[in-house]
Amino acid sequence: MTAADTKAAGPPPLTADTPEGDVLTKGIKGPRGTGRPPRKKGASLPYLLILPAIVALAAVYAYPLVKTVIMSFQDMGRRELWTGESPPWVGFDQFTNILGDAEFWQVTVRTVVFMVVCVALTMAIGLLISLLMLRVSTWVRLTLTTALIAAWSMPLLVASSIFRWLADSDYGLINTLIAKVAGEDFLGHNWFLDPLQGFSIIAALVIWGAVPFVVITLYAALTQVPAELEEAAQLDGASALGVFRFVTWPVIKPVFIMVTTLSVIWDFNVFGQIWLLRGNKPEPDYETLGLYSFSKAFTSTSFSQGTAIALVTVVLLSGVAVYYLRQLMKTGEVE
Numbered sequence: 001m002t003a004a005d006t007k008a009a010g011p012p013p014l015t016a017d018t019p020e021g022d023v024l025t026k027g028i029k030g031p032r033g034t035g036r037p038p039r040k041k042g043a044s045l046p047y048l049l050i051l052p053a054i055v056a057l058a059a060v061y062a063y064p065l066v067k068t069v070i071m072s073f074q075d076m077g078r079r080e081l082w083t084g085e086s087p088p089w090v091g092f093d094q095f096t097n098i099l100g101d102a103e104f105w106q107v108t109v110r111t112v113v114f115m116v117v118c119v120a121l122t123m124a125i126g127l128l129i130s131l132l133m134l135r136v137s138t139w140v141r142l143t144l145t146t147a148l149i150a151a152w153s154m155p156l157l158v159a160s161s162i163f164r165w166l167a168d169s170d171y172g173l174i175n176t177l178i179a180k181v182a183g184e185d186f187l188g189h190n191w192f193l194d195p196l197q198g199f200s201i202i203a204a205l206v207i208w209g210a211v212p213f214v215v216i217t218l219y220a221a222l223t224q225v226p227a228e229l230e231e232a233a234q235l236d237g238a239s240a241l242g243v244f245r246f247v248t249w250p251v252i253k254p255v256f257i258m259v260t261t262l263s264v265i266w267d268f269n270v271f272g273q274i275w276l277l278r279g280n281k282p283e284p285d286y287e288t289l290g291l292y293s294f295s296k297a298f299t300s301t302s303f304s305q306g307t308a309i310a311l312v313t314v315v316l317l318s319g320v321a322v323y324y325l326r327q328l329m330k331t332g333e334v335e
Contacts, residue, residue: 072308078301087304094308104292104309108316111268111288114199118206118267123260125207126214133219145216152212160276163205167191192278195285202286205273210266214259221255222248254328261324265317289313 072094076087098104133141166173169190179186192198225248233243271290274282282291289309297306 068307068310071304072311074304076303081303090304094304095312098305098308098312107287107289107292114203114270114288115264115267118203118210118270119260119263121203122207122210122214122263122267123256126211126259127218127256129211129215130218130222133215134222148212148215151208152216154209156209156272157276159205159209160273163201163208164277167201195283198277198286202270202273202277205277206267206270209273210263214263217255217259218252221252225251257324257327261320264320268317268320269313 071087073089073091074087075090075094079085080087129144133144136144165171167175169175169188174191175187175189178189191201229247230243233247238246269290270288271294274286274288274291278286287295290313293306293309293313295306296309297303
């Protein structure tokens with residue numbers, strides 16, 4: 001045997017029967033070894049760091065949540081609230097009354113339709129503006145970002161006052177601009193006499209306040225798309241739509257789903273915009289689930305029914321949260 005053959009063959013494999021093999025294979029685990037790996041030093045540090053936040057959240061949310069669940073199975077009215085007496089237990093009667101009420105389902109459908117319209121327009125406008133920010137000059141992008149942050153940081157009370165002035169029937173800017181096209185007869189038009197028109201103003205306020213967050217988040221995701229992949233797709237003859245569909249969209253999809261899920265939760269729970277635009281006295285035609293729950297609890301003094309409606313709302317939104325978590329798990333499996 002030559003030296004080359006010896007080198008190619010290599011040394012004979014050691015087995016557990018030989019002392020050397022016993023020494024070398026001792027402690028070696030297979031792919032499903034039963035040995036426990038040594039605990040890393042400081043492994044519990046992350047849990048200790050987030051412990052104060054968990055304790056604070058539990059202190060703020062745990063008691064109200066437990067109290068809400070208990071109250072939904074009781075019949076608490078004004079007398080029990082003032083006297084401190086224990087309200088009688090009624091079991092699932094509150095939920096039965098709610099689910100059997102046609103008004104509740106009407107409000108639910110109104111809430112869902114309003115949420116879908118707001119989320120769809122918010123995500124579409126936000127995506128278009130974020131794509132535009134990739135193609136403008138630096139100073140235009142900085143100016144646009146500053147304007148978005150300024151709009152995002154504006155208090156809800158101030159923003160609602162501005163939109164009430166814009167939609168004012170006598171002196172509103174919207175009526176003034178439309179009157180220049182439709183004629184002077186449009187002056188004095190009250191947008192809130194028709195709930196459909198009124199909700200268009202409310203939706204404009206909601207979308208205006210939500211677009212900055214969507215734009216900034218999606219723009220940050222778009223900057224992570226590899227430019228060489230887009231250039232390669234363009235060289236292969238892909239159109240602008242094809243580049244977005246097959247290159248850009250797979251990269252920003254997880255962020256887009258996250259922002260959409262948050263928008264669904266926020267727009268489903270819209271309260272302040274409707275409350276302020278309707279002068280703290282929203283009509284029944286403008287009630288969403290949040291306002292409906294508030295009305296039942298404090299206007300009709302049926303606190304237990306109001307809390308039951310709030311719990312039903314939480315259950316409905318839990319489906320959205322479950323869908324979001326499943327999408328995150330699928331994304332992790334793909335990666």
